[in-house]
Amino acid sequence: MRHTISVLVENKFGVLSRVSGLFSGRGFNIESLSVGETIDPKISLMTIVTSGDDLIIEQITKQLNKLIDVVKVVDFMDMDHVEREMILVKVAPDKRENKEEVLRLAEIFRGRVVDSGPTTYTIEITGDEKKIEAFVELMKPFGIKEFARTGKVAIAREGIKKK
Amino acid sequence: MKMTGAEILLECLKREGVKHIFGYPGGVVLNIFDHLYDNKDLKLILTRHEQGAVHAADGYARASGRPGVALVTSGPGATNTVTGIATAFMDSVPVIVFSGQVPTMLIGNDAFQEADIVGITRPCTKYNYLVKDVNDLARIIREAFHIATTGRPGPVLIDLPKDVTVAKGDFIWPEHVKIRSYNPTYEGNKWMIKQAAIEISKSKKPVILAGGGVISSGGHKELKELAELTSIPVTMTLMGLGSFPGTHPLSMGMPGMHGTYYANMAIQQSDLLIAVGARFDDRVTGKVDAFAPDARIVHIDIDPTSIRKNVRVDIPIVGDVKLVLREMLKVLKEDVKEQWEQVRKAWLKQINAWKKERPLSYKYDENVIKPQFVVEKLYEITKGDAIITTEVGQNQMWAAQFYKYDKPRTLLSSGGLGTMGYGFPAAIGAQLAFPDRLVIDIAGDGSIQMNIQELATAVINKLPVKVAILNNHYLGMVRQWQELFFKERYSYSNLDVVPDFVKVAEAYGAKGFRATKPGEVEGIIREAIKTKGPVFMDFIVDWKEKVFPMVSAGAPIDQMIFGDEKKEEKKKEEKVRIVT
Ligand SMILES: Cc1ncc(C[n+]2csc(CCOP(=O)(O)OP(=O)(O)O)c2C)c(N)n1
Numbered sequence: 001m002r003h004t005i006s007v008l009v010e011n012k013f014g015v016l017s018r019v020s021g022l023f024s025g026r027g028f029n030i031e032s033l034s035v036g037e038t039i040d041p042k043i044s045l046m047t048i049v050t051s052g053d054d055l056i057i058e059q060i061t062k063q064l065n066k067l068i069d070v071v072k073v074v075d076f077m078d079m080d081h082v083e084r085e086m087i088l089v090k091v092a093p094d095k096r097e098n099k100e101e102v103l104r105l106a107e108i109f110r111g112r113v114v115d116s117g118p119t120t121y122t123i124e125i126t127g128d129e130k131k132i133e134a135f136v137e138l139m140k141p142f143g144i145k146e147f148a149r150t151g152k153v154a155i156a157r158e159g160i161k162k163k
Numbered sequence: 164m165k166m167t168g169a170e171i172l173l174e175c176l177k178r179e180g181v182k183h184i185f186g187y188p189g190g191v192v193l194n195i196f197d198h199l200y201d202n203k204d205l206k207l208i209l210t211r212h213e214q215g216a217v218h219a220a221d222g223y224a225r226a227s228g229r230p231g232v233a234l235v236t237s238g239p240g241a242t243n244t245v246t247g248i249a250t251a252f253m254d255s256v257p258v259i260v261f262s263g264q265v266p267t268m269l270i271g272n273d274a275f276q277e278a279d280i281v282g283i284t285r286p287c288t289k290y291n292y293l294v295k296d297v298n299d300l301a302r303i304i305r306e307a308f309h310i311a312t313t314g315r316p317g318p319v320l321i322d323l324p325k326d327v328t329v330a331k332g333d334f335i336w337p338e339h340v341k342i343r344s345y346n347p348t349y350e351g352n353k354w355m356i357k358q359a360a361i362e363i364s365k366s367k368k369p370v371i372l373a374g375g376g377v378i379s380s381g382g383h384k385e386l387k388e389l390a391e392l393t394s395i396p397v398t399m400t401l402m403g404l405g406s407f408p409g410t411h412p413l414s415m416g417m418p419g420m421h422g423t424y425y426a427n428m429a430i431q432q433s434d435l436l437i438a439v440g441a442r443f444d445d446r447v448t449g450k451v452d453a454f455a456p457d458a459r460i461v462h463i464d465i466d467p468t469s470i471r472k473n474v475r476v477d478i479p480i481v482g483d484v485k486l487v488l489r490e491m492l493k494v495l496k497e498d499v500k501e502q503w504e505q506v507r508k509a510w511l512k513q514i515n516a517w518k519k520e521r522p523l524s525y526k527y528d529e530n531v532i533k534p535q536f537v538v539e540k541l542y543e544i545t546k547g548d549a550i551i552t553t554e555v556g557q558n559q560m561w562a563a564q565f566y567k568y569d570k571p572r573t574l575l576s577s578g579g580l581g582t583m584g585y586g587f588p589a590a591i592g593a594q595l596a597f598p599d600r601l602v603i604d605i606a607g608d609g610s611i612q613m614n615i616q617e618l619a620t621a622v623i624n625k626l627p628v629k630v631a632i633l634n635n636h637y638l639g640m641v642r643q644w645q646e647l648f649f650k651e652r653y654s655y656s657n658l659d660v661v662p663d664f665v666k667v668a669e670a671y672g673a674k675g676f677r678a679t680k681p682g683e684v685e686g687i688i689r690e691a692i693k694t695k696g697p698v699f700m701d702f703i704v705d706w707k708e709k710v711f712p713m714v715s716a717g718a719p720i721d722q723m724i725f726g727d728e729k730k731e732e733k734k735k736e737e738k739v740r741i742v743t
Contacts, residue, residue: 009344010344014281014293017282017285018285021285021286025286055471058471059468059471059472062467062468065467066467066468067344068289068310068342068344068345069344070344071343071344
């Protein structure tokens with residue numbers, strides 16, 4: 001099963017390698033990992049996408065919790081949450097009508113053209129995995145020259161209490 | 164108050180109550196060593212190898228329960244500590260290692276004697292630090308001692324760049340340590356403890372599996388009370404030997420690969436297994452799927468990651484062993500008023516039958532010394548009152564099987580990593596912690612050669628450590644496996660040249676004795692104990708002897724071989740060259 005796990009850590013050097021070392025040292029797989037500072041500059045948030053059976057995921061979360069620099073671990077598996085990732089794709093449509101088609105598709109996917117050259121467009125797309133993958137599939141025929149992907153970030157949905 | 168980094172370091176160690184550190188000097192730590200020169204509170208024990216320093220600190224910690232401290236230089240000094248640190252890590256021993264580092268400015272530049280020791284030791288320390296600012300030093304040291312000694316104990320490394328030891332900073336001693344992300348759970352969940360108590364009262368064939376966690380939490384008294392109250396037999400892992408009296412009628416000795424027949428049978432047939440501070444090492448479980456097939460499993464451990472890592476667990480209890488056992492005793496005494504002895508009668512009878520059927524044994528021989536006989540004699544003569552350390556191999560297993568440990572912290576052995584060369588420096592550390600006690604390293608001729616240079620440390624510091632070398636001229640345990648599983652192809656397990664250990668001892672200014680006949684064993688042990696300084700006892704033992712019973716790697720633990728299956732093995736005599 002694939003799990004998205006968010007890990008709040010102390011924002012210190014070496015912490016990323018402690019976390020990634022935990023995965024590599026124990027043979028756990030990381031599918032994606034994204035890190036950034038939170039509003040509290042002393043704390044960073046890591047979002048890790050990993051997979052494994054229940055026992056493996058249990059070990060992963062326990063081992064993460066055991067790391068001295070880890071403040072909090074949340075597995076989003078059974079939790080209503082929002083997930084996003086961003087990609088930058090540089091496409092090189094050859095003909096004029098292809099160029100128009102690329103722009104049209106980008107619009108449909110609520111993408112933004114963030115750079116353009118004589119033969120290329122660089123498009124930014126944000127969304128969940130399905131959307132990203134669908135867009136990439138659509139772009140392939142036009143010739144993807146470069147491609148950069150952030151990995152996921154996730155956050156729990158705030159429950160709305162019904163009165 | 165302004166102090167240099169070196170001064171802060173020594174002041175912190177003093178405040179932590181450290182009296183001895185084990186170490187070895189080098190360029191970047193010279194400032195610290197200079198301060199040690201006329202320091203009255205701290206004595207540095209100069210070992211002859213940094214690995215020896217860390218094992219000695221580890222032995223000191225295991226024997227005394229107080230953290231052990233080592234100080235080494237950068238680069239090669241630091242990398243030499245890795246085996247010692249990994250050994251302490253695997254066995255959860257509180258050791259603090261200070262390594263020198265090149266000046267902050269040069270870090271990352273491949274400077275002379277630079278090594279990224281923080282990176283190298285990250286996977287084998289509980290935590291580690293690179294100190295970048297002298298003003299952080301006191302806090303970091305305080306945190307390091309806190310982390311090393313609380314929760315599941317473990318080694319912590321502090322890397323000290325040279326300039327940090329020279330720079331002046333404010334010395335502020337933090338009275339309390341607070342690390343927001345580090346909060347070990349000590350109290351076990353009450354509901355879970357209650358469930359465990361209910362299981363105990365329902366169970367007909369329970370077994371307690373006691374591990375090293377009982378010793379490090381100091382819960383041995385509670386364990387004994389629990390076992391006696393409920394009449395549950397106890398088996399102890401290698402790390403757990405001493406957590407329950409080995410001479411107690413409820414003791415079943417060690418389980419697992421070289422465990423007793425009765426411990427393994429009892430585990431396999433139990434309906435309830437209560438694991439206390441034990442982590443289910445594969446040497447204990449054998450084939451995991453076939454381990455304790457009919458048992459409900461209660462697992463008490465301070466480290467949540469130990470639970471359900473290797474075996475299924477029905478009742479997990481995260482907490483300090485001592486506190487959890489206390490609570491459990493309270494519940495058992497209040498709620499359940501069973502006549503435990505009656506309830507357990509049949510089960511204990513069965514276990515006693517197993518004990519009679521297959522006791523630990525070996526064949527005595529009049530002409531050649533059996534290694535088990537040496538261990539037995541050591542036990543007899545010391546009345547079980549020594550601190551025993553071991554090396555790794557057959558010697559370690561015989562030390563576990565034929566010496567009985569009634570008290571915690573009397574067997575110091577590298578269980579998790581299985582480090583040859585551990586026992587001797589660990590014995591030095593233990594002896595330093597307890598100058599008046601008898602400390603004996605039970606060694607193999609292979610293992611002792613891994614840190615034999617520490618004899619100098621023992622001699623200079625007048626540490627009367629006794630080393631009983633079970634000299635079989637082989638890497639015995641390797642030979643045993645080759646004999647049993649590799650068609651007797653003894654690939655590189657014959658040591659060919661073994662030094663004359665008596666002469667080695669004498670060369671270092673110690674005493675050496677040799678026994679070649681069983682009749683000489685007792686005399687030599689007594690002589691060694693009487694001798695003031697360190698002693699090597701070279702016992703030329705039956706090199707063909709193997710450790711039994713044995714479960715082959717990956718087999719269920721009740722499939723044991725005893726060594727007497729094929730009486731007359733068609734063995735051609737092999738010539739052993741013993742260089743004496
Ligand atoms: C540092 C290290 N290297 C290798 C091993 C693998 N090993 C385990 S037991 C053993 C043989 C030990 O021989 P010896 O010390 O003579 O003891 P014996 O088994 O003969 O009692 C070896 C090589 C180890 N445990 N540790």
